Amino acid sequence: MTAATPGAAADTPAPRPPAADPAASPAALPQAALPQAAAGQAPAVLVRPQPGRALAVAVAVLLAALVVGVSVGPADLSPTTVAEALLVKMPWHPALSVPPIDTAILWQIRLPRVILGAMVGAMLAGGGAAYQGVFRNPLADPYLLGVAAGAGLGATLVIVSGAGTGLLPAAAFAGAAAAVTITYMLGSGAGRGDGSPGLGASTASIVLAGVAVAALLTAIQEYLQQQNAQELQQIYTWVLGELSLASWSDVTLILPYVIISAAALIAHRRLLDVLRVGEAEASSLGVNVARLRLTVVLAATLGTAAAVAVSGLIGFVGIIVPHTVRLTAGASYRIVLPVSMIGGAAFLVLADVVARTVQAPAEVPLTVITATVGAPFFLFVLRSRSTRRDL
Amino acid sequence: MISLDDVWVRYGTAVALDAVTERVKAAEWLCVIGPNGAGKTTLLRAVARQVGHGGRIEVCGEPTARMSRRKLARLVAYVPQRPQLPPDMIVGDYVLLGRTPHIGYLRVENDADRRISAELIDRLGLAGMAGRTLRTLSGGELQRLVLARALAQQAPVLLLDEPTSALDLGRRVDALELVDAIRRERSLTVLSAVHDLTLAGQFADRLLLLDGGSVAASGPPTDVLREEVLRPRFGPGVEVLVTGDGGRAVIARRPPPVVPGLATRAARARSSPS
Numbered sequence: 001m002t003a004a005t006p007g008a009a010a011d012t013p014a015p016r017p018p019a020a021d022p023a024a025s026p027a028a029l030p031q032a033a034l035p036q037a038a039a040g041q042a043p044a045v046l047v048r049p050q051p052g053r054a055l056a057v058a059v060a061v062l063l064a065a066l067v068v069g070v071s072v073g074p075a076d077l078s079p080t081t082v083a084e085a086l087l088v089k090m091p092w093h094p095a096l097s098v099p100p101i102d103t104a105i106l107w108q109i110r111l112p113r114v115i116l117g118a119m120v121g122a123m124l125a126g127g128g129a130a131y132q133g134v135f136r137n138p139l140a141d142p143y144l145l146g147v148a149a150g151a152g153l154g155a156t157l158v159i160v161s162g163a164g165t166g167l168l169p170a171a172a173f174a175g176a177a178a179a180v181t182i183t184y185m186l187g188s189g190a191g192r193g194d195g196s197p198g199l200g201a202s203t204a205s206i207v208l209a210g211v212a213v214a215a216l217l218t219a220i221q222e223y224l225q226q227q228n229a230q231e232l233q234q235i236y237t238w239v240l241g242e243l244s245l246a247s248w249s250d251v252t253l254i255l256p257y258v259i260i261s262a263a264a265l266i267a268h269r270r271l272l273d274v275l276r277v278g279e280a281e282a283s284s285l286g287v288n289v290a291r292l293r294l295t296v297v298l299a300a301t302l303g304t305a306a307a308v309a310v311s312g313l314i315g316f317v318g319i320i321v322p323h324t325v326r327l328t329a330g331a332s333y334r335i336v337l338p339v340s341m342i343g344g345a346a347f348l349v350l351a352d353v354v355a356r357t358v359q360a361p362a363e364v365p366l367t368v369i370t371a372t373v374g375a376p377f378f379l380f381v382l383r384s385r386s387t388r389r390d391l
Numbered sequence: 392m393i394s395l396d397d398v399w400v401r402y403g404t405a406v407a408l409d410a411v412t413e414r415v416k417a418a419e420w421l422c423v424i425g426p427n428g429a430g431k432t433t434l435l436r437a438v439a440r441q442v443g444h445g446g447r448i449e450v451c452g453e454p455t456a457r458m459s460r461r462k463l464a465r466l467v468a469y470v471p472q473r474p475q476l477p478p479d480m481i482v483g484d485y486v487l488l489g490r491t492p493h494i495g496y497l498r499v500e501n502d503a504d505r506r507i508s509a510e511l512i513d514r515l516g517l518a519g520m521a522g523r524t525l526r527t528l529s530g531g532e533l534q535r536l537v538l539a540r541a542l543a544q545q546a547p548v549l550l551l552d553e554p555t556s557a558l559d560l561g562r563r564v565d566a567l568e569l570v571d572a573i574r575r576e577r578s579l580t581v582l583s584a585v586h587d588l589t590l591a592g593q594f595a596d597r598l599l600l601l602d603g604g605s606v607a608a609s610g611p612p613t614d615v616l617r618e619e620v621l622r623p624r625f626g627p628g629v630e631v632l633v634t635g636d637g638g639r640a641v642i643a644r645r646p647p648p649v650v651p652g653l654a655t656r657a658a659r660a661r662s663s664p665s
Binding site for chain 2: 267268270271273274276277278280281282283284285286287288326330331332334
């Protein structure tokens with residue numbers, strides 16, 4: 001992803017997706033094969049839609065978003081400057097004279113922020129798609145099982161206890177993981193005899209446990225917040241989500257979780273398609289539904305918790321992006337999972353550009369931007385698709 | 392092929408299936424009949440392990456209780472009464488789901504899986520529809536599609552729960568003819584629940600009549616489709632007509648009221664012979 005940026009930045013300024021699309025299609029095939037090796041084989045008799053085209057479009061949009069993301073800000077860097085500043089850090093770079101200040105802005109401020117934003121967006125959108133698949137609920141978002149409440153409580157505890165903010169990501173991560181663990185244990189202990197005996201707990205009881213756990217943790221968090229009114233500003237800044245303090249250490253901190261989560265989710269894409277016919281039928285097709293559900297929830301939670309730890313709570317990405325992909329590119333998880341991750345990355349990078357420019361030098365909380373930009377866009381897609389289709 | 396020994400199922404305290412013992416031979420078609428709530432669906436779900444059961448069920452000589460889901464899915468293909476049909480799923484993808492028990496965990500289907508699915512789409516008269524979404528298919532096409540997915544499992548045992556319930560009279564015969572042709576082509580063992588007694592009698596090798604979760608009668612259609620067997624379960628209005636070729640047609644006739652005004656069920660029962 002990072003390696004691709006200089007090329008795109010060098011030959012064209014900002015957006016170029018429509019023109020690039022047909023040419024990019026064959027070139028994007030290796031991209032399609034990236035998650036797992038078997039993707040690009042020729043369909044023998046049965047033609048199924050290949051995710052290649054949608055992936056190519058998503059990658060083009062992401063590249064454009066990355067270029068915009070590193071160029072726009074209080075100090076505008078021209079694409080040429082960006083390209084040169086990138087090259088200067090390469091071991092074999094040609095003789096260039098880039099102002100050191102531009103190099104510093106790009107490498108120490110813009111790049112980590114844009115890359116972190118892309119990772120957070122990918123995790124939220126991918127996690128949302130996976131949760132919607134495993135709970136077979138279009139309203140499921142990555143915060144469904146208490147991730148948000150747990151992370152919020154963890155972060156609040158750190159802030160009010162006066163411990164260093166360096167502990168914030170770890171505390172948020174621990175809170176999120178603990179909340180989902182409690183939810184899952186409580187939810188899967190309950191709910192037997194729900195009409196699907198032999199399948200273990202129902203998804204409904206897990207979701208309901210998530211509601212209860214989230215309510216409890218949020219109550220504790222709000223109590224702490226109210227008792228420590230002087231820290232209110234700091235808590236709110238975190239809760240509403242922002243990337244202004246992004247650094248390379250944040251990137252390296254969550255990178256392993258992002259890679260594991262993304263790989264695990266994409267590896268389960270076919271099984272999530274099997275789940276679309278329901279848990280009972282999936283089990284009659286030989287799927288161990290309880291194990292599948294646990295694995296996918298673990299993977300999605302890992303990615304979401306890592307994202308929340310560095311960015312705070314950013315709403316709507318996990319719902320809007322996967323559904324936009326479903327409505328425009330296809331509902332199979334072979335398409336929805338990878339395209340949502342790439343699209344979510346692009347969406348959050350662009351949202352962050354808006355967040356730091358509309359009120360510059362002040363920053364608008366990211367969740368405000370994702371909702372005000374994302375919700376109308378999503379409604380537009382929803383309406384245009386549903387009138388053109390059947391419904 | 393399928394053997395049930397003293398099989399019982401309870402939902403809470405309600406007994407849905409009670410001490411059912413039955414053998415289904417290889418390549419045989421056994422139709423489970425009986426009034427609503429007799430346990431037809433429960434019997435099928437027990438064989439498919441969709442419901443916990445007591446007693447012993449064996450498929451191909453192996454007890455199903457400790458089998459892995461994958462292994463069971465390679466032996467038994469189960470079509471529920473109302474399958475879930477995601478409207479935006481693609482027909483070809485839906486049939487490929489049937490290959491799941493043959494595809495390794497986290498793997499995707501290979502050319503052989505695609506070929507098997509494509510052949511089934513052709514065989515079941517869905518050619519040219521592979522790229523369409525399920526929402527564009529008619530009821531009869533969906534019925535054949537569900538059958539195609541079940542056949543893609545390549546399991547020797549096929550369980551069909553009310554395979555014709557959504558179809559009109561003519562399509563019902565067509566659908567069962569198709570099942571019959573395919574089970575002969577592939578020597579499948581078929582266990583199906585069927586409401587329509589006349590149809591069941593025409594297609595099944597044997598009928599199993601359930602009542603209140605227990606076996607009330609079992610045998611070839613000519614033995615089971617008799618008024619003295621059916622009336623205690625389906626009501627006194629049931630008549631069995633013997634057709635010219637020796638077949639049985641079962642109809643339910645409204646008895647004439649004995650007292651003016653509303654005829655109660657009890658009054659009707661008293662008025663009918665035995």
